[in-house]
Amino acid sequence: MASMLGGCTPWPEEFVDRYWAAGHWRGNTLDNLLRGWALQYGPRTALVHGATRLTYAALNRRVDRMAAGFRLRGLRAGQRVVVQLPTVPEFVTTVFALMRAGVVPVFCPVSHRAREVSHLVRVTQAVGYVGPSAYEGFDHTAMAADIAARRPFLRRVFTLEAPGTSSPYGGLTTDPSGCQYSPLGSIDAPPEPALAPSAGQVAFFLLSGGTTAAPLLVPRTHNDYAYQVRAAAERVSLTENDVYLAALPASSPFAFGSPGIVGTLAAGGTVVLADDPDPAACLAVVERERVTLTSVTPAAARLWLDARAAVRADLSSLRLVQIGDGAPVPRATAERMARAGGCQVQQVFGRAEGLLTLTRPADPDETVLTTQGRPLSPDDEIRIVGLDGEDVPAGEPGELLARGPYTVRGYYRAPDDNARSFTPDGYFRTGDLARRTPDGNLVVTGRLEDVARRGGHADPSDPSGPSDPSGPSGPSGPSGP
Incomplete structure (x- = not known):
């Protein structure tokens, strides 16, 4: 694999070989x-x-x-x-x-x-x-x-x-x-002969949604992002008959590639870009364009539900609504969306740095309503650790750590932040508190800094998620999947 852009942390060769051998990385930009x-x-x-x-x-x-x-x-x-x-x-x-x-x-x-x-x-x-x-x-x-x-x-x-x-x-x-x-x-000129860049190079930078004073840059390569959108599209059974509504900003990781815009294009579907993010306007677009799937944050989902009560729109084309943004979804919101939309609800949790977990269409209702699902890739490696950095007993809460074929190994030109946010063996410290259920699903219960601000008195094992459905739904900015 050609070396990445200077200032980036590459995957070790043994992992590069593993991801190529598994067919995750395919060498196409x-x-x-x-x-x-x-x-x-x-x-x-x-x-x-x-x-x-x-x-x-x-x-x-x-x-x-x-x-x-x-x-x-x-x-x-x-x-x-x-x-x-x-x-x-x-x-x-x-x-x-x-x-x-x-x-x-x-x-x-x-x-x-x-x-x-x-x-x-x-x-x-x-x-x-x-x-x-x-x-x-x-x-x-x-x-x-x-x-x-x-x-x-x-x-x-x-x-x-x-x-x-x-x-x-x-x-x-x-x-x-x-x-x-x-x-x-x-900006228009006759096409020139195609360049031949390496798929191991950085395709673009996303922004971390952490709490640092300035945004950190997340380098996503062609190989890792192509795999993410392809796998995410498979998880929601995207086909060329699907119509995806990008109701969130196109620059957000959730709307761009979870599977979002790029995943829909990969499947031959149609991407509808919302020219007005107002919930009532989006509901009208769902009816007009016969939208089959979309992705919203928990806060936006509540606004859509409120608008649904006042707007008469035919939403019968909707088959799936993804809800997530790097924060757990209140059970009441998921239940209301499933009832009002007459469609499947999928919880999606992720970070710009790469980790993506999703509930599956075949999951029981209880799993969809109360968990953030399972990791996207069979080669996602997940650890849940205590303050000492050691793995906690099964089912206990702790900080969620991850590494895998689409999770970066470091931020761009940020050695001090990398030392804090990545373990020596390459796990990304998400800063999220989570526990694993007996059937392998993750329940994300909050952010580590939120507990620290409360003096450690919050109960990170509470599986119910945010108790105030009108309150903040998680970190602001482009931190979500």
């Missing part, structure tokens, strides 16, 4: 997989956003031309570009085009502001930024200009739409700092 999907499903609808509909063939052509356009603007393989876009088709095309150009996208929630974005640019030495000109009243272009003035390596800013005529950054312009500004729609 995500952007090249899209080529195959376009050949297989060409005329089928890949993306829907409002009135916009894009076939697989058209999606792949746009990615091809955008990748050539990015290279024409000076982006080179191995460089990093921060992508801060809302849930629109351009998010999907930009991410795949950057990967096809050999450039590494850095996923950034559109809600982040100068402090977080500047940190990401500094740590990754990002040469480019892709974002809206302005979004929900915030001027992203002005923010990017300010960061570019202070970070000499940021020299390319691509805006989702051309800024207004009063903006100093309209069209193809360059400001006094030497940073070039271009509308994203102008």
Whole structure:
């Protein structure tokens, strides 16, 4: 396997050999997989956003031309570009085009502001930024200009739409700092011969949802992420007849690949990108597009249920609703969703760092309502340890540790955090309290720091999850699966 990007922690060779031998890793990059999907499903609808509909063939052509356009603007393989876009088709095309150009996208929630974005640019030495000109009243272009003035390596800013005529950054312009500004729609050039990047290289960076002052960068490789979305799609029996609604931000790990957007494309299904995350608007989209599955956080699930009582929408097409975000789901929420939606509910628990656990469609109701399921992969290795780092007795609560074929071995350029968050033998310390049931399912009961804040008085063995259904559902930000 080719060496990973400098500043990343690779899997040891013995694990690399194990994951290849098991067929988990298959040596294909995500952007090249899209080529195959376009050949297989060409005329089928890949993306829907409002009135916009894009076939697989058209999606792949746009990615091809955008990748050539990015290279024409000076982006080179191995460089990093921060992508801060809302849930629109351009998010999907930009991410795949950057990967096809050999450039590494850095996923950034559109809600982040100068402090977080500047940190990401500094740590990754990002040469480019892709974002809206302005979004929900915030001027992203002005923010990017300010960061570019202070970070000499940021020299390319691509805006989702051309800024207004009063903006100093309209069209193809360059400001006094030497940073070039271009509308994203102008990034277009005749396709070039395909690059041949290694699938062992970093495909993109996700952000950790931990409690550190600044977000940590999670390097996901083509091999490990392709395996994750393929396995997750198999767990929910995704087919080309499925329609997935991305009701959560496209940049969130849950919506992007659990199995989410990428898993749906891998199966030949249709991805509907919610142009309005309002629950009533999403319910209307479910009816209009005949959505068959979606994923929501516990908090969003409660809002959907409240809206369902007021909105008359035909939800009979829904077969599965995934609920999760790196926090346990209150039993009452899962029961209400199953009754109101007339569909299966699946609990999903995960971290941007990789570990993903899911309940299975064939699981008894009690398992779905009270546990976070079992690990995605047969090669996921799970430990539950006490404060001394030793494994606790079966059924007892402790900190959840994990390693496996899609769980990273370290954050990017963060040696001190790596020493705290990963064991010497490569287990990721999730910081989550969990216990294992006799049948092998996990029950996540909270966060380690929450117990520490309460002086250790919380009962981490309480299987009921959050007691206040209106309270916080877990860590904020892109920490979920």
